[in-house]
Amino acid sequence: MIIKLKALIVLMFVGFLAMADNVQFTMEGPDVIAAGEQFRLSFTLTENGSDLQLPDLSNFDVLMGPSTSQSSSIQIINGKTTQTSSFSYIFILRAKKEGKFTIRPASIKINGKTYESNSLNIQVVKGQPQMAAGQSAQPGNQQQQDETPTGIISKDNLFVHIAVDKTNVFKGEQILATVKLYISQNVPLNGFDEVKLPSYEGFWTKEINIPTQVSFTREVYNGKIYQVGTLKKTILFPQQIGAIRIDPFEITCLVRQRVRKQQGFFDDFFDNYRVVKAKVVSDPVIINVKNLPNQPANYSGAVGNFSLLGTIDKSNVKSNEAVTLKLNISGSGNLTLINPPKIELPTDFESYEPKTTDKTIASNNGLSGSVAFEYLFIPRFAGNFTIPAVQFVFFNPSSHQFETRSTEPFNIRVEKGKDDGGSAVVNSYSKEDVRMIGKDIRFIKQNKAKFKPSGSSFYGTFEFYMIYILSLIGFAVFYILNRKKIKESANIALIRNKRANKVALKRLKEASVFLKSNQAEKFYEAVIKALWGYLSDKLSIPVADLSRQKTSSSLLEKEIEPEVVTELMKIIDDCEFARYAPAAFSGTMKEVYDGAARVMGIFEKQIK
Amino acid sequence: MKQLFNTILAILLTATAFAQADLLQKANELYTRDQFKQSIDVYNQILMTNMESPEVYYNLGNAYYKTKQYTLSILNYERAKLLSPDDEDISFNLQVANQHVVDSIQELPGIFIVRWWNSLVNSQTTDTWAICSIGSFIVFLVMLGFYFFAKTSDVKRITFWSGCLLIMVTISSWSFAAKQKSRLVNHDYAIVMQPTVTIKSSPSEKGTNLFVIHEGLKVRITDKLGNWLEIRLADGNKGWLPTDSIERI
Numbered sequence: 122m123i124i125k126l127k128a129l130i131v132l133m134f135v136g137f138l139a140m141a142d143n144v145q146f147t148m149e150g151p152d153v154i155a156a157g158e159q160f161r162l163s164f165t166l167t168e169n170g171s172d173l174q175l176p177d178l179s180n181f182d183v184l185m186g187p188s189t190s191q192s193s194s195i196q197i198i199n200g201k202t203t204q205t206s207s208f209s210y211i212f213i214l215r216a217k218k219e220g221k222f223t224i225r226p227a228s229i230k231i232n233g234k235t236y237e238s239n240s241l242n243i244q245v246v247k248g249q250p251q252m253a254a255g256q257s258a259q260p261g262n263q264q265q266q267d268e269t270p271t272g273i274i275s276k277d278n279l280f281v282h283i284a285v286d287k288t289n290v291f292k293g294e295q296i297l298a299t300v301k302l303y304i305s306q307n308v309p310l311n312g313f314d315e316v317k318l319p320s321y322e323g324f325w326t327k328e329i330n331i332p333t334q335v336s337f338t339r340e341v342y343n344g345k346i347y348q349v350g351t352l353k354k355t356i357l358f359p360q361q362i363g364a365i366r367i368d369p370f371e372i373t374c375l376v377r378q379r380v381r382k383q384q385g386f387f388d389d390f391f392d393n394y395r396v397v398k399a400k401v402v403s404d405p406v407i408i409n410v411k412n413l414p415n416q417p418a419n420y421s422g423a424v425g426n427f428s429l430l431g432t433i434d435k436s437n438v439k440s441n442e443a444v445t446l447k448l449n450i451s452g453s454g455n456l457t458l459i460n461p462p463k464i465e466l467p468t469d470f471e472s473y474e475p476k477t478t479d480k481t482i483a484s485n486n487g488l489s490g491s492v493a494f495e496y497l498f499i500p501r502f503a504g505n506f507t508i509p510a511v512q513f514v515f516f517n518p519s520s521h522q523f524e525t526r527s528t529e530p531f532n533i534r535v536e537k538g539k540d541d542g543g544s545a546v547v548n549s550y551s552k553e554d555v556r557m558i559g560k561d562i563r564f565i566k567q568n569k570a571k572f573k574p575s576g577s578s579f580y581g582t583f584e585f586y587m588i589y590i591l592s593l594i595g596f597a598v599f600y601i602l603n604r605k606k607i608k609e610s611a612n613i614a615l616i617r618n619k620r621a622n623k624v625a626l627k628r629l630k631e632a633s634v635f636l637k638s639n640q641a642e643k644f645y646e647a648v649i650k651a652l653w654g655y656l657s658d659k660l661s662i663p664v665a666d667l668s669r670q671k672t673s674s675s676l677l678e679k680e681i682e683p684e685v686v687t688e689l690m691k692i693i694d695d696c697e698f699a700r701y702a703p704a705a706f707s708g709t710m711k712e713v714y715d716g717a718a719r720v721m722g723i724f725e726k727q728i729k
Numbered sequence: 730m731k732q733l734f735n736t737i738l739a740i741l742l743t744a745t746a747f748a749q750a751d752l753l754q755k756a757n758e759l760y761t762r763d764q765f766k767q768s769i770d771v772y773n774q775i776l777m778t779n780m781e782s783p784e785v786y787y788n789l790g791n792a793y794y795k796t797k798q799y800t801l802s803i804l805n806y807e808r809a810k811l812l813s814p815d816d817e818d819i820s821f822n823l824q825v826a827n828q829h830v831v832d833s834i835q836e837l838p839g840i841f842i843v844r845w846w847n848s849l850v851n852s853q854t855t856d857t858w859a860i861c862s863i864g865s866f867i868v869f870l871v872m873l874g875f876y877f878f879a880k881t882s883d884v885k886r887i888t889f890w891s892g893c894l895l896i897m898v899t900i901s902s903w904s905f906a907a908k909q910k911s912r913l914v915n916h917d918y919a920i921v922m923q924p925t926v927t928i929k930s931s932p933s934e935k936g937t938n939l940f941v942i943h944e945g946l947k948v949r950i951t952d953k954l955g956n957w958l959e960i961r962l963a964d965g966n967k968g969w970l971p972t973d974s975i976e977r978i
Binding site: 560566568570576593599 | 856
């Protein structure tokens with residue numbers, strides 16, 4: 122029981138704390154008022170409080186207040202009940218003088234605890250005469266409008282303005298263009314008709330979502346208070362260089378006018394209203410767009426301030442498995458116009474077009490958020506690969522220079538994937554041609570060069586012709602010498618023959634004398650003598666030692682043919698027969714003489 | 730006295746040859762360090778001395794190519810090719826550089842024997858042909874000697890026919906050498922140096938415009954008249970252009 126009670130107390134305490142923390146105490150009031158104008162200052166509180174301490178309001182007259190009001194609501198959503206209640210204190214104040222005033226926070230006590238509200242800044246401007254007079258000044262204004270019966274309302278009271286946050290920008294730098302409608306307080310606006318938006322030619326645009334219901338705020342423009350409604354907010358990215366003109370914005374406003382007719386009786390009491398169409402056109406705006414300074418080579422058009430984050434989903438893969446490289450570019454700038462940064466994949470990788478995911482928000486701060494690029498690629502072969510660091514270059518308009526963000530290099534280890542062994546398809550090893558990745562000239566020649574005077578050549582020089590001539594002369598000399606030698610060697614044989622015959626004839630000279638005088642005995646004697654003498658000389662054997670046997674054997678030793686030797690022996694026999702037994706000899710002297718001469722000639726030729 | 734003069738001349742020649750070799754090495758180093766512009770200057774310095782070698786022209790062509798002056802690189806490759814017609818690297822780089830030429834000329838097909846003949850003639854330099862001619866002549870003389878003094882008829886027959894063949898080789902390589910030499914000396918071919926040149930029908934500004942050719946194209950000079958040259962394209966078209974728009978190879 123005690124435990125339960127304790128738990129309850131704890132729970133209640135927690136709940137109380139939670140409630141206490143949720144207390145909100147806010148002060149609300151207009152931003153701009155005219156001097157002498159009445160306005161509401163309200164304090165809203167989510168709990169019932171007490172002892173409201175007002176800040177110093179000495180610059181304002183408190184005309185009325187505080188009037189309190191209370192509201193509460195109960196919401197039941199899916200069985201959850203939430204109760205909200207609000208208590209408000211409303212004061213009616215009037216500004217005393219012009220200037221900027223700060224209303225200090227008010228404080229209030231809730232269950233003994235003091236809470237403070239926010240503070241407020243209020244600008245008080247010079248009150249216009251009609252303002253000061255309040256509603257009663259309306260007729261004066263009315264007369265003005267009556268003077269312009271066509272319904273054209275003066276430009277001071279109703280106009281459109283395109284406000285740009287900067288007019289001197291770089292190409293691609295974002296500009297916030299706001300189309301505002303200014304309505305003087307005394308112009309009752311009924312609604313809008315045709316709206317012609319500017320075309321924003323030369324810009325890439327991104328609309329900022331604003332509520333379709335135009336809410337008006339008070340704003341001071343040229344010292345006058347206007348109701349200002351924001352019609353459109355657009356972020357512009359200039360795509361051209363030079364002065365770009367933003368076309369005027371045109372809107373037709375429907376303004377309620379009171380028509381007073383003096384002659385009618387009731388007219389003094391009942392006002393007639395009519396709705397007038399007032400077409401308002403804004404002034405054109407000129408934006409000066411400068412080109413970017415010297416662009417780096419890998420710049421692809423991004424302007425703003427970005428950060429780059431690169432991730433790879435896996436660094437250890439098997440071949441033929443897909444890998445995703447994700448580049449996330451976040452920041453503020455022309456994000457949607459960024460081209461995917463180029464990544465240098467190893468050439469063996471099969472790659473696909475990168476997928477772009479746009480997560481950008483257009484707000485008053487410009488286009489911001491992130492753009493993600495997903496590169497899908499498939500390594501086809503095993504190995505260790507490195508994808509070099511991805512560089513992303515952009516132009517930072519605030520620092521006026523190009524900045525580079527880069528990722529870390531990605532290392533990918535590709536292992537050999539499993540072959541699909543179970544499939545019925547026969548594995549065929551496909552051969553790949555060596556892919557030519559680039560084409561370039563071949564490298565310079567580093568070897569030693571042989572220089573020669575330009576235009577010179579060996580052909581046609583003196584040396585060239587000289588070699589021809591010399592070789593011809595050489596040949597001729599060789600030819601002549603060779604010929605002569607042949608001739609000479611032929612001559613030696615002839616001379617020898619001649620000499621041999623000469624010797625034989627000389628030896629037989631005596632015999633020839635006897636042959637002519639026909640003295641037979643002396644003739645044969647002389648022939649014998651000549652033969653033996655010749656043989657003795659030729660074989661270098663003394664005459665006394667010469668015998669038939671010795672002669673024939675030594676002749677055969679000297680390679681004389683046997684027939685010749687036989688013939689010699691026959692001649693010697695014939696001579697001896699003719700001398701000593703002339704009757705037995707049948708030959709003639711002439712035959713013997715010729716035979717002896719012939720034999721001696723043969724010997725002379727063959728015995729050296 | 731004369732001997733002394735010759736010695737001095739020989740020393741001077743070798744000295745300049747050394748200087749060129751040093752310059753070439755320096756230029757090659759510059760090229761290797763990717764300082765192409767400086768290397769171009771040094772290569773040109775070598776050529777200013779009126780000495781040449783295919784390597785210098787080839788390397789200069791490479792340097793011009795790297796600095797994207799394709800027309801000049803084509804011109805220098807062509808010059809290198811003239812000095813060294815059978816070098817594969819020169820032909821390859823010339824082909825790569827020619828891809829930057831705008832004009833695509835369809836070469837006249839010609840008779841295949843003539844094409845073979847021309848490619849045979851152009852395959853060697855004039856010096857190679859000259860040496861070939863001398864060599865075959867000397868062998869011819871040797872064969873002639875054998876023919877005259879041979880004892881057997883077999884040797885005579887062989888030497889007779891080979892001698893006939895050799896004398897033909899001698900004469901033809903002589904004529905090839907002469908032809909190559911005339912290419913070297915006469916500079917019949919040229920490269921278009923101006924971005925666009927309008928070819929006229931006659932050697933004057935008033936001539937009819939025939940066609941337009943662009944830089945880097947190789948043309949053959951067929952005639953000359955004053956400041957005008959008649960050129961012939963590979964496809965057979967002929968016309969006149971001013972002398973300064975082309976550079977002889």
